[in-house]
Amino acid sequence: MNVIVMGPPGAGKGTQSKYIEDRYRVKQLSSGDMLRNAVASESEIGKLAKSYMDAGQLVPDRVVMDIVFATIDSLSDTVPGFILDGFPRTVQQAKELDAFLEAKQKAIDWAIVIDVSDDRLVERIAGRFTCAKCGEGYHDKFKRPKVEGVCDRCGSTAFNRRADDNPDTVRNRLAVYHKQTKPLVDYYRKEGRLRIIDGELPIDQVSKHIDEILSNAPSNLVASERV
Ligand code: AP5
Numbered sequence: 001m002n003v004i005v006m007g008p009p010g011a012g013k014g015t016q017s018k019y020i021e022d023r024y025r026v027k028q029l030s031s032g033d034m035l036r037n038a039v040a041s042e043s044e045i046g047k048l049a050k051s052y053m054d055a056g057q058l059v060p061d062r063v064v065m066d067i068v069f070a071t072i073d074s075l076s077d078t079v080p081g082f083i084l085d086g087f088p089r090t091v092q093q094a095k096e097l098d099a100f101l102e103a104k105q106k107a108i109d110w111a112i113v114i115d116v117s118d119d120r121l122v123e124r125i126a127g128r129f130t131c132a133k134c135g136e137g138y139h140d141k142f143k144r145p146k147v148e149g150v151c152d153r154c155g156s157t158a159f160n161r162r163a164d165d166n167p168d169t170v171r172n173r174l175a176v177y178h179k180q181t182k183p184l185v186d187y188y189r190k191e192g193r194l195r196i197i198d199g200e201l202p203i204d205q206v207s208k209h210i211d212e213i214l215s216n217a218p219s220n221l222v223a224s225e226r227v
Contacts, residue, residue: 007114056172111188112200
């Protein structure tokens with residue numbers, strides 16, 4: 001099963017991608033995380049990407065596609081599928097992804113859009129923090145760790161807040177989403193692979209809707225609880 005999780009900044013793409021990874025044992029591939037790793041390594045690509053990310057703009061297609069496609073290629077054959085979290089983000093990226101996968105006799109089963117109004121997104125992004133070790137996402141109001149200061153997933157006590165989660169950059173990221181990424185909804189709708197979920201529901205209900213979609217996935221993937 002190969003799935004795309006799309007939506008505006010703060011919609012819950014990372015939150016739900018981690019849920020799918022844990023439940024279905026497929027691999028989460030976040031283009032944002034890949035780019036942040038490149039920035040942290042201070043590579044030439046990282047330096048280039050940083051200037052776009054800091055401004056809330058999309059990193060050039062070729063740069064992102066090279067990183068994402070290399071990551072897909074590096075997956076072991078035993079991995080039963082992947083979730084693309086935040087990729088593709090332009091029609092060009094989507095077309096090249098389809099061609100890249102077709103050459104490997106693979107395909108995207110579903111493009112899931114998590115739909116949230118702009119007003120809600122600002123509140124979500126402002127309260128967000130993640131585990132510094134495993135990347136599990138939390139929120140000051142909507143999703144606190146079960147034990148204060150300790151990651152539910154890996155037990156780490158170190159957490160990060162993102163540099164691009166400031167109001168000006170968030171406004172740019174939202175504008176960029178509406179202009180450059182929303183046209184992808186029509187791309188996947190025409191292909192019959194689109195599913196839209198109300199992302200304003202509580203986190204567990206959004207996950208439930210995702211389960212309903214994935215239980216009908218063409219590859220009939222079985223959730224890990226039922227394995
Ligand atoms: P990226 O890291 O992908 O950021 P983004 O798209 O802006 O999305 P976020 O990670 O901010 O949000 P999310 O949807 O994952 O929400 P989350 O689950 O954390 O990209 C960063 C930058 O990299 C881009 O701006 C661009 O420059 C570059 N880039 C990345 N991919 C690219 C590409 N393909 N092409 C070009 N450039 C690219 O949730 C947010 C918060 O809300 C959390 O605290 C969570 O706990 C909470 N929450 C989640 N769901 C709910 C819910 N249902 N109810 C209440 N709270 C919730």
